[in-house]
Amino acid sequence: MHYSIAELLSAPWAILPERLAFVTALLRSAVGQDTRPDTTPQVRIHAATNAARRTPAGNGAIAVLRFHGIAVQRTDELGEALGLLSLARFAQSFxxxxxxxxxxxILLDVDSPGGSVYGIMELADEVWRARGRKPVFAVANSLAASGAYWIASSAAEFYVTPGGEVGGIGVVTAHLDMSQALEKAGVKTTLVSAGRYKLDGHPARPLGEDARKHVQSRVDEYYGAFVRSVAxxxxxxxxxxxxxxxxxxLLDAQRATREGMVDDVATIDMVVRKLAQRIGEGKAANASRIAAARQREIDALARQPSTVARRAAARQRLIELLSV
Structure with missing residues (x-):
């Protein structure tokens, strides 16, 4: 949990801005760091389950991987209870x-407002590369925003449920200036550091202009990577x-389809059927390629010189091929 708080205070996030404010208050209150008790959010704690399930598909199983919650690179059990999703653990399942x-x-079942940029880019690239090994589909069921959209768009085919939303292509970061709140609470903070920019972004002091420009440059860099990946x-x-x-x-299902952000509007059951059909088509195409290769070998053997030894070897090979 302390790792998550450190991420939150210093890193850019690919998340819906309103969710970032919520997570900030939630995590700080969870460890007793909120100096404003009247603003502590009321939250129902629930266990975040992101295990994979398998769906029979006639030509092999479909692994449905749930991408549910606010994504962080890694988190502990308390973080998961608060609704965080470990990208490291999800990557292992994938x-x-x-x-x-x-x-x-593989089907990515996505319901997420996004999360920290740490780990998002790497997982998106991993999903992209996997498309050449197995069919990988994704469905926004019902939300794929920001970092979650980054990852889901990497699938070979991407769908959104009729009542779902996708988008939020952008990066945001937050600087919490707690200096006045600490002063009102009677807390005096003495900062000792080395390095010209070491204290940039520290919550116990205001964000200076140089520090703000640096933070903006980081946000711009991540946004550029986000845009290139989606393109x-x-x-x-x-x-x-x-x-x-x-x-x-965020865009609704119909507009997102018109903008080319998803391939179509479909329920998760419809997407499972589409993926099963794709798997069947792939197996049929592979069988055709194998049959064509076998026929080419048979034809080549039939054209070999007609010496006794070669003819015997060719006849034996033809028998083996025709018996397969």
Missing amino acids: RAALVDDSVAG RNRGVALAKVRNGMGQGR
Whole structure:
């Protein structure tokens, strides 16, 4: 949990801005750091379950991986109880499904406002590369915002439920200036540091202009990476992502489809059927390739010189091929 708080105070986030304010208050209150007791949010604690489930698909199982909650690179049990999602743990589940021979396809079941940028880019690239090994689909069920959209858009096909929303393509960070609150509470903070910029962004002091410019440059860099990844994932120009696709806003299912942010509108059951169909088509295509290769070998053997030894070897090979 302390790791999550450190992330929150210093790192850019690919998350809905209103959720960032909520998480800030929630995590600080969870460890007794909130100096404003009247503003502590009322939250029902629940266990975050993101385990994979398998769905039979005729031609092999489909692993349905739940991407639910606010994503952070890693968290503990308390963080998960507060609704955080460990990207490291999710990546392990994804890799296990990818190498499992009994799994023919993977579906990302996404319901997330995004999260910390740490780990998002790497997981999105991993999902993108996996498309060449197995069919990987994603569905916003019902929210894929910001960092969650970054990852889901990396799938080979991406859908949104009829009442769902996608988007929030952007990066945000927050500086908590607690200096006045600490002063009113009678707390005096003495900071001792080395390094010209070591205290940039410290919550016990206001954010200076130089520090603000540096934070903005970090946000811009992550946003650029976000835009490039989405353009690659969706097969569109960079300008299309920057100047369209909601420009940081969420879009409903129909508009998101028109903007090219998703492939279509579908329930999760419909997406499972689409993925099962894709798996069947892939197996049929592979069987056709194998049959064509076998026929080419048969034809090549039939054209070999007609010496006795070679003819005998060719006849034996033809018998083996035709008996497969």
